[in-house]
Amino acid sequence: MNTFSASIERSDTLRSAVNENPDRYRILTGERPTGLVHLGHYFGTVSERVRLHSLGVDTFVILADYQVITDRDAIGQVRDNVYSAVLDYLAAGIDPDRATIFTHSSVPALNQLLLPFLSLVTEAELHRNPTVKAEHAASGRALSGLLLTYPVHQAADILFCKGNLIPVGKDNLPHVELTRVVARRFNERYGDVFPEPQALLTSAPEVPGIDGRKMSKSYRNAIALSMTDDETATLIRRAPTDSERVITFDPDNRPGVSALLTTTALCSGVDERQLAAEIGDAGAGELKKITTEAVNEFLAPHRRRRNDFARDPDFVRCVLRDGNRRANEEATRTLDEVHAAMGTVY
């Protein structure tokens, strides 16, 4: 865990450097469009991304559609998920005139970087990657070549646009580490082309799913930003709690009740223990009522803006088309440099 606390420390220093000189940085970050953007994403990465974007940091957001099939066969409702995510980014405050929102599969030159990059890493290094190991174990399936090479294609996602600031949760730290290795080795072998990007760990607490387990689409325990107030109320009403009437914050022994308290705390800014004391012996029904109100109130402005954007599907398509065009320009320029460095120009 030493490397983890070192990363937090480094991130704090980095955060002040970015605050002082936002124009020296380019962010590249994004999501796998496996489902709807939820509160976990919001507090984990989206809000930090919007904060940096508002400071004036050049912003690239990748919708990593190829990454959907790293640990499963089915690509799912990928198109709907992509458009829905774009709506959430816009509603959260990403300005499409100053940001590049793009889909991974639409940028062929980005994906070509994978070939030279693969030559820079060993199979043993890939097998050692803790996130690859964890995702493989969770998938319950044979390790696919795509999952094994996950950190390398993520390196291509980051390096194609020479992103130098990568806001990520801790699951993605090993990928950024390997990206630095890939950049270093490429530069050593062929000459300076790539910056070594720095990971910016988000300090936000992990948001539990409303049943106390990890928030995950497959557990149906995630509050999507795009839900209506009623859908949110229904989901929270069905959350498992316990029969103890007095509400206390005790994540180990009372995961359900505690997850609702944490969700309420994040949305209302009132701390979990104070909320629990206020509810006292009014029971889980009252807790759920308070949680529902806090979430719906917190998300109301986001949902209002989101609905406004959703009324204009052409605009959303335009944002993505424009983002893909810009991403392709960047990728082509970088691939040209790579070809020049490698001597593969004919």
Ligand code: TRP
């Ligand atoms: N792997 C990231 C996730 O799990 C998504 C992602 C794809 C990403 N490419 C990236 C994040 C590059 C940061 C940088 O959500």
